[in-house]
Amino acid sequence: MMMKSTCKILTLLLLACCCHSFGASESAGKGTRVELREAPSADALEQKMLAMSADGGGVLLLPKNSTITATIHSLKYKNWESTHALLVPEHVTVDLNGSTILLDCRSNGYGIRLTSWSAIQNGKVRVIHSEGSGAQGIWHCCVSVGAAYGDGGTPDNPSYFSKLAGWRMENLDVEQPFARATISIMSEAYQGVIRNIRVADSPLASNGVGLDWGTVGPLGMADELQPKMRTLFEQGKVYGTPCHDILIQKIRIGRLGANENDDYSCGVRTSGCYNITIDDVEIQAAAAGVAIHAGDAGFEYTLEPHRHIGHAGFVIKNIRIHQVYRRGIIIDGIADNVYRATVHYGHHAMLNPLTPGIDKALVQHATVVGGPSAEIGVMVQFATGTKIEDVDVAQFRKGFHLKDWSKNVSISQCKIHDNGSALVVTGSEGKPENIVLKRSHIYRNSNGIQAAEGQVKEIGDVYHE
Numbered sequence: 468m469m470m471k472s473t474c475k476i477l478t479l480l481l482l483a484c485c486c487h488s489f490g491a492s493e494s495a496g497k498g499t500r501v502e503l504r505e506a507p508s509a510d511a512l513e514q515k516m517l518a519m520s521a522d523g524g525g526v527l528l529l530p531k532n533s534t535i536t537a538t539i540h541s542l543k544y545k546n547w548e549s550t551h552a553l554l555v556p557e558h559v560t561v562d563l564n565g566s567t568i569l570l571d572c573r574s575n576g577y578g579i580r581l582t583s584w585s586a587i588q589n590g591k592v593r594v595i596h597s598e599g600s601g602a603q604g605i606w607h608c609c610v611s612v613g614a615a616y617g618d619g620g621t622p623d624n625p626s627y628f629s630k631l632a633g634w635r636m637e638n639l640d641v642e643q644p645f646a647r648a649t650i651s652i653m654s655e656a657y658q659g660v661i662r663n664i665r666v667a668d669s670p671l672a673s674n675g676v677g678l679d680w681g682t683v684g685p686l687g688m689a690d691e692l693q694p695k696m697r698t699l700f701e702q703g704k705v706y707g708t709p710c711h712d713i714l715i716q717k718i719r720i721g722r723l724g725a726n727e728n729d730d731y732s733c734g735v736r737t738s739g740c741y742n743i744t745i746d747d748v749e750i751q752a753a754a755a756g757v758a759i760h761a762g763d764a765g766f767e768y769t770l771e772p773h774r775h776i777g778h779a780g781f782v783i784k785n786i787r788i789h790q791v792y793r794r795g796i797i798i799d800g801i802a803d804n805v806y807r808a809t810v811h812y813g814h815h816a817m818l819n820p821l822t823p824g825i826d827k828a829l830v831q832h833a834t835v836v837g838g839p840s841a842e843i844g845v846m847v848q849f850a851t852g853t854k855i856e857d858v859d860v861a862q863f864r865k866g867f868h869l870k871d872w873s874k875n876v877s878i879s880q881c882k883i884h885d886n887g888s889a890l891v892v893t894g895s896e897g898k899p900e901n902i903v904l905k906r907s908h909i910y911r912n913s914n915g916i917q918a919a920e921g922q923v924k925e926i927g928d929v930y931h932e
Contacts, residue, residue, distance in 0.1 A: 498519070498522065498523040498524040498525035498558065499519070499522075499523075499525040499526075500525055500526045500528065501515075501519065501525060501526070501527050501528065502528040503515075503527070503528065503529055503530055504530060505530060506529065506530050506533035506534070506535055506566070507535070508535070509535050509536060509537035509538065509552070509553055509568075510540075512527075512529075512535060512553070512561075513542070513553055513554055515527065516554075516555060516556050516559045516561060517554075517556050519556075519559050520556035520557050520558055520559050523558065524557065524558025524559050524584075525558075525559065525560070526559075526560045526562055527559060527560070527561050527562065528562045528564050529561070529562065529563050529564045529566045529590070530564065530566065531564045531565050531566070532564075532565045532566060533566040533567075534566065534567045534569065535566065535567070535568055535569070536568075536569040536571055536595075537552035537553040537568055537569065537570055537571065537579075538552060538571045538572075538573065539551065539552050539571075539572050539573060539574045539575075539576040540552075540576075541576075542554060544556065544582070544627065545582075545627035546627070547620070547626050547627040547628065549577070549580060549628065550574075550575065550576035550577065551576050551577040551578065551579070551580040552570045552571070552572060552576065552577070552578050552579060553568065553570075553578070553579045553580070554579075554580050554582065555579065555580070555581050555582060555585040555586070555587055556582050556585060557582050557583050557584050557585055558584050558585065559585050559586075560585070560586040560587070560588065560635075561586070561587050561588075562588055562589050562590075563587070563588065563589050563590020563591070563639075564589055564590065565589065565590055566590045566591070567590060567591040567592070567593065568590070568591070568592045568593075569593055569594075569595045570592065570593065570594045570595065570596075570607070570609065571595055571596045572594060572596055572597050572598065572600065572606075572607040573596060573598045573599060574598070574599045574600075575599055575600045575601050575606055576600075576606065576607070577605065577606065577607075577608070577611050577615075578592070578594065578607055578608050578609050578610060578611060579592060579609065579610045579611070580611055580612075580628075581610065581611070581612045581631070581634040581635075581636065582627075582628075582631060582634070583631045583632045583633055583634065584632065584633040584634065585634055585635075586634065586635035586636065586637070587610060587635075587636050587637075587639065588635070588636070588637045588638050588639065589637070589638045589639075590638075590639060590640070591639065591640040591641070591642070592609040592610060592639060592640070592641050592642070593609070593641070593642040594607060594608075594609060594642065594643050594644065594645060594647070597645040597647060600647070601615070603615045603616060604647050604648035604651055604673045604674070604677060605647075605648055605651040605653055605679075606647065607645065607647045608643065608647050608648040608649060608650065608651040609639075609641040609642070609643055609649050609650060610636050610639070610641065610650050610651075611648075611650070611651045611652070611653070612631055612634050612651075612652045612653070612654075612656040612659060613628055613629070613631060613651075613652055613653035613654035613655075613656045613681055613710075614626050614628040614629050614653060614654045614681055615653060615681075616653075616681065616682050617682065617685075619654055619681050619682050619683040619684075619708065620683055620684075621683060621684045621704075622683055622684055622703055622704060622705070622706060625683050626654075626683075628654065629654045629655060629681060629683055629708055630654065630655040630656075630657075630708065631654070631655070631656050631657075631659075632657055632658045632659075633658045633659070634656065634658075634659045634660075635659065635660040635662075636650070636660070636661055636662075636664065637660065637661075637662045637663050637664075638662075638663045638664075639663075639664050639665070640664075640665045640667065641664060641665070641666055641667065642666075642667040642669070643666075643667075643669050643671075643672040644669055644670075644671065644672070645671055645672070646671040646672070646673060646725070647671075647672065647673060648672070648673050648674050648677045649666050649669070649672050649673075649674060649675050649676070649677075650664065650666075650675065650676045650677065651677050651679070652676075652677065652678045652679070652710050652713065653678075653679045653680070653681045653710070654680075654681030654708045654710070655681065655708035655709060655710065655711070656678075656710050656713070657710065657711045657712045657713065658712050658713075659712075659713045659714070660713070660714050660716075661676055661713065661714070661715045661716070661718070662714065662715075662716045662717055663716070663717045664676070664717070664718050664719070665719045666718070666719065666720040666721060666723075667721050668721035668722045668723075668724075668751075669721070669722075669723055669724065669725075670724035670725070671724070671725055672723055672725065672732070673725065673731055673732060673733070674723070674732065674733045674734065674735070674736050675718060675720040675723065675733075675734045675735060675750070675753075676715055676718060676734070676735045676736075677733070677735075677736045677737075678710045678713065678736070678737040678738065678740050678743065679710070679737075679738045679739065679740075679762070680707050680708060680709045680710065680738060680739030680740065680762055680764075680769075681707065681708040682705070682706075682707060682708070683705065683706050683707075683708060684699065684704050684705035684706065685699070685704075685705060686699070686700075686705040686706070686707060686768060688763040688764060688804045689804075690804055690807045690808045690811060690812055691808070691811075691812050692808075693804065693805060693808035693809075693812060693814040694808070694812060694813060694814045694815075696768065697767075697814065697815070697817065700767075700768045705768060706768050706769065706770050707739065707764060707766070707767070707768040707769045708769070709739050709740050709741060709766070709769055709773050710737070710739075710740040710743070711740060711741045711742045711743070711773065711776075711780075712742045712743075713740075713742070713743050713744070714744050714746070715735060715743065715744065715745045715746070715748070716744070716745075716746045716747055717746075717747045717748075718734075718735065718747070718748045718749070719748075719749050720734045720748070720749065720750040720751065720753070721751050721752075722751045722752040722753075722790075723750075723752065723753040723754070724752075725754065726754045726792045726793070727754075728754070728793075730754060730755035730758040730793070730794065730797060731754060732753050732754040732755065732792075733753055733754065733755040733756070733757075733758050734748060734750040734753045734755070734756050734757060734788070735748055735756075735757045735758070736755070736757075736758045736760070737758070737759050737760065737781075738760040738761070738762035738763075739760070739761060739762035739763075739764070739765065739766070739778075740778070741773070741776050741777065741778055741779050741780050741781075742776075742779070742780035742781075743759075743780065743781055743782075744782045744784075745757060745781075745782065745783045745784070745786070746782070746784050746785055747784075747785040748785070748786050748787070749786075749787045749788075749789075750786075750787070750788045750789065751789050751790065752789060752790040752791075752792070753788070753790075753791065753792065754791070754792045754793045754794075755791065755792075755793055755794045755795070755797060756786065756788035756791055756794075756795045756796055756835060757783055757786060757788075757795075757796050757797070758794075758796075758797040758799070759778075759781055759783070759797060759798050759799065759800075759825055759828060760797070760799050760800075761778055761799065761800045761801055761802045761803075761820075761824060761825065761849065762802065763802065763803065763804040763805070764802050764804060764805050765777070765778070765800075765801075765802030765805060765818060765820055766778070766802075766818055767802060767805050767816060767817060767818050767820070774818075777818075777823065777826055778800055778823075778824060778825045778826050779826040779827060780827075781798075781825065781827075781828040781829065782828075782829050783796065783828065783829065783830045783831075783833070784829070784830070784831045784832050784833070785831075785832045785833070786830075786832070786833035786834070786835070787833070787834050788833075788834065788835045788836060789836055790836060790837075790838055791835060791836065791837045791838065791841050791844075791863075792838065792840065792841060793840075793841060793842050793843075794841075794842055794843045794844075794846055795835035795836075795837065795841075795843065795844045795845060795860065795863070796830060796833065796835060796844070796845045796846070796858075797846050798825050798828050798830070798845075798846065798847045798848070798850045798853055799824075799825070799846070799847075799848055799849060799850070800821075800822075800823070800824020800825035800826075800848070800849035800850045800851075800872075801820060801821060801824060801848065801849040801872075802816075802818075802820035802821075803820075805818075805820040806820040806821060821849055821871075821872050821897060822849065822851060822872050822874065822897065823850075823851035823852075823874075824848075824849035824850045824851060824872060825849065825850040825851075825853070826850075826851055826852060827851065827852035827853070827854070828850060828852075828853050828854070829853075829854045829856075830845070830853070830854070830855045830856070830858060831854070831855070831856040831857050831858070832856070832857045832858075833857070833858045833859070834858075834859045835858065835859070835860050835861075835863075836861055836862055837861070837862040837863035837864075837886075838862060841862060841863045841864065842863065842864050842865065843863055843864070843865045843866075843867075843868045844860035844861070844863040844865070844866045844867060844883075844886065845858060845860055845866070845867045845868075846867075846868045846869075846870065847867075847868075847869050847870070847873045847876055848869070848870035848871050848872060848873055849870075849871060849872045849873075849897075850872070850873055850874070850876070851874045851875055852874070852875045852876075853873070853875075853876045853877070854876075854877045854879075855867075855876070855877065855878045855879070855881065856877075856879050856880055856881070857879075857880045857881065858878075858881045858882075859881070859882040859884075860881070860882070860883050860884075860886065861882075861883075861884050861885040861886065862885050862886065863886045863887070864886070864887040864888070865886065865887060865888045865890075865891045866883040866884075866886035866888065866889045866890060866912065867883065867889070867890040867891070868890075868891045868892075868893070869890070869891070869892045869893075869899050869902055870893055870894060870899070871893075871894045871895060871896055871897040871898075871899070872894070872896075872897035872899075873892075873894075873899040873900070873902070874899070874900045874901060875900070875901045876899070876901070876902050876903070877903045877905070878890075878902075878903065878904045878905070878907060879903075879904075879905045879906050879907065880905075880906050880907060881907040881908070882907070882908050882910075883907065883908070883909045883910075883912065884908070884909070884910045884911045884912060885911045885912065886912045886913070887912070887913050887914065888912060888913065888914040888915075888917050889909045889912040889914065889915050889916060890904070890909075890915070890916045890917070890918075890923065891916075891917045891918075891919075892916075892917070892918040892919065892923060893919050901924075902918075902922065902923045902924065903923075903924050903925075903926055904916075904923055904924070904925050904926070904929055905925065905926040905927040905928075905929065906926075906927045906928055906929070907929050907930070908929075908930045908932075909929065909930065909931050909932070910930070910931070910932035911932065915931060
């Protein structure tokens with residue numbers, strides 16, 4: 468009896484911990500439930516949500532299948548000016564109930580903007596006009612969390628939006644016909660859930676779901692500025708803010724047509740993040756499928772506890788990419804601006820910009836298909852301890868490409884077939900180390916394993932045909 472009770476207590480504790488990691492420890496909308504009988508204007512909807520938030524929050528249910536057009540405007544929230552089309556305030560869940568929010572964005576600002584412990588669910592969001600925005604993808608995106616670069620305040624007065632917890636977006640159809648992100652998460656956005664999202668075809672959209680670190684204070688990333696940025700960081704005048712502890716699950720992405728560089732058009736892209744789970748993603752077509760980056764600075768300017776964690780805790784699983792124009796799955800841990808600054812501008816990096824890089828990422832249960840000009844199915848560089856399991860890669864110039872500073876990479880139970888080269892290992896500066904291939908099937912490739920630098924150790928049953 469005591470053993471059963473102990474197991475039950477441990478199970479409950481584990482469930483509580485899992486919920487806390489992904490936005491359920493202080494759930495949005497735990498107060499009253501309000502059902503609207505008529506569709507309000509966007510302004511009236513926002514004011515109603517603000518009033519609910521002030522009264523403790525709740526769930527606001529829109530009339531079924533209604534349509535609301537929201538335009539860019541400014542509002543002071545939590546003593547911070549926010550320019551957006553629609554703000555969902557703290558502890559409010561807006562249930563669209565099959566309704567559609569149209570975003571008419573004729574000046575710079577955010578689209579639908581979430582706050583801590585807020586949520587949006589069960590409907591459609593579509594950008595119908597985009598004009599006069601800044602260059603960052605987060606401007607005019609369908610749904611966003613966090614603050615754009617330069618909009619995070621200062622260390623003495625950080626923006627409310629530079630640190631947001633417990634937000635959620637679920638069961639949404641999103642459409643971004645312009646050269647902007649579809650869903651964008653920036654700054655220290657954490658304990659969040661992005662689940663059951665359908666991203667429409669778009670010839671111009673930069674990504675389906677994008678996560679990016681943010682800035683507090685005048686933190687600039689030009690290579691030549693890095694010596695100055697280090698001084699400002701040590702003086703407490705700037706710091707970076709990483710996204711972390713976010714679940715991205717059950718994402719369906721259509722055809723993203725932009726194909727200007729390696730991963731401008733990307734199904735799911737992260738930069739300068741940690742503890743991110745990407746699970747059950749299907750992409751019809753994109754320049755890149757799933758891309759994990761260290762970003763310009765990596766964790767060079769982050770504060771503790773983030774600083775010592777670094778780029779750890781990535782789980783990428785159950786991925787299906789039907790057509791890749793350039794690269795399928797990218798694991799890339801170089802803090803490139805910081806590295807170039809050390810080479811060309813005398814910057815003395817506080818953290819190594821090359822290694823460990825992306826730390827112990829897990830990639831499993833994926834199918835990645837390229838096409839006539841597709842370069843690489845799975846690319847790993849500046850990463851340590853990467854595990855790749857049960858991945859099927861076909862129709863690329865290179866099925867797998869392991870590059871500089873790839874260390875302790877395990878490739879197991881994979882199918883690598885119908886590529887120009889099955890597996891290529893190169894390293895101009897940091898030679899790949901301890902590359903292990905096991906229990907995999909390699910067939911119908913023009914070339915097999917090409918290891919110009921480093922060694923590939925085969926263990927167990929590796930079938931070559």
